[in-house]
Amino acid sequence: MEAFNNTSTTRENNMRWLSLPTLLIMVALAPTGLAQTAPSDQPSNPADQKPDVSPELVAIQAQSDAFAEAFNRHDASAVAALWTDHAEFIDDSGTVYAGREAIEEAYAQYFAEHSDVQIQFVIDSLRQLGDNVAIEDGRAIVSPPPAGDAGVSKYTAVHTKVDGKWRMASVRDTWVEATVAPQSVADLEFLIGDWVAEEHGVQMHSVCRWIADRHFVARTYTTTHLDGSKTSGMQLIGWNPIAERMQSWMFSPDGGHAIGVWSATPAGWVAETIGTTGDGTPTTSLNRLSKLDDNAYVWQSIQRTAGGVALPDTDEVVIKRTSSDQ
Template identity: 35%
Template structure:
């Protein structure tokens, strides 16, 4: 056979082969896409099952979702353990120390490194009682064994504080973060202040108790109003009242022009003054108080002290 004939036959065969391949490629691609979609769904279902087992406090069920030689790092202590048995012991300890803790997890993405290895990225929050914990970002490596997707290791990181104008402005009030108490013979006022994710807002939860019985409670949200270029607050109380405040700094003191609406519809206004003394102490007073059109006496300055270690 002449060389030209060999080339012709070869090209004909190659053309036929590529034609067959091109005909098969869409079907093969569809099958691969369907398989990957099924695997992604399986991983998302594994995340939901993990959350359910965690919220039941079932250490054995949680450990069963890790691979036999998985490496688990305790996000609080940094301690690392290897293997399901060790993972189960870790979670048994965690559940005994934080009874009633609830896990909330949200998957943001699933990427496949290979047919049997995937990386799931998301955010997780552990809530203890009424405490609102900041979300952490995590990256979880899943491996497929015997047709089942199992956790191999998880890396958690706290999200950095936001660089938004709101987060930047609220840095002036970071001394308020923590647990504070003002008490006398008649009542005890307890205030707990914490950041929301990315430090764009502050949450202040307060309660007023007399003889160990909570008579009044509420929530205050503090944030930056970009339209007014001012720190503002919104408060909601257990009686059904609500109000707003406009914050103005004067030296080490903050003057808060507050207006409110009580549950019965009556209006109120006042100027509340917070004065920073040191990391563990501030004072509070209220002046120019008007309720339902009636001028009320000022509230004398009281000293409020920190009850936890300085954050």
């Protein structure tokens, strides 16, 4: 497959295999079904992992949540109410919107032109610089993804406290393009076949096959646990002609689902996903797939969140081919 460059197999020899049940805390973040439950030494509720933070930072986090809720209702007035009177918003094209009224008009126009748009924020950094000032850095994940070059929308927001309430005084968006190679569904040829990962008696078996006249790859997976019980799920991967990029649709055994936007890299692929677990907890992740050779690849999930709470990256896991059915 043209999108993959062979990597020295010494990487596999130096890699520590991770016990399969501990790979993921939330199954919706896993494209291959490597684990279905949290390890016994991890809290069952992702919110339990949130570190202690000041009440002020909690209030700013609540404002970010309120922004997403208002945005997803397409309520431009409610979005604008979260800014200061003289706020400044610079979008990723460099256009400057000065003042709350101009910001409200901009969002109203955007919602009118994008009737189905939804957003979710991933806060990478939130720090308080003084009693009345804080800075937030993060990423905005929009669904459906915008057309054009693959990349990620990053933002920096300056929050100020006005009359006892935190408001956004300045926000700057930046579109960071991904460095990608030309891609097509044919680049997924490498995945076709049967794959396994196993350790300590827990086994993951996945099968990738062409469907719909080779326009999509269907990946089904089954995890066999120590007690003999099995869980399964599936993923579809194909070209989205509207967004002009590779996209995946994931369906997990707990009833959750996720959509991923795939971008080719020199080592393989990365997929930026946004989804929900079966109980409605929103999830995000960045999943990496890197080819070792024709019969093995490495998978890792990073920048993961569940319910707005950051989760640790998984370790790298080697997935090995058992057969090919091309």
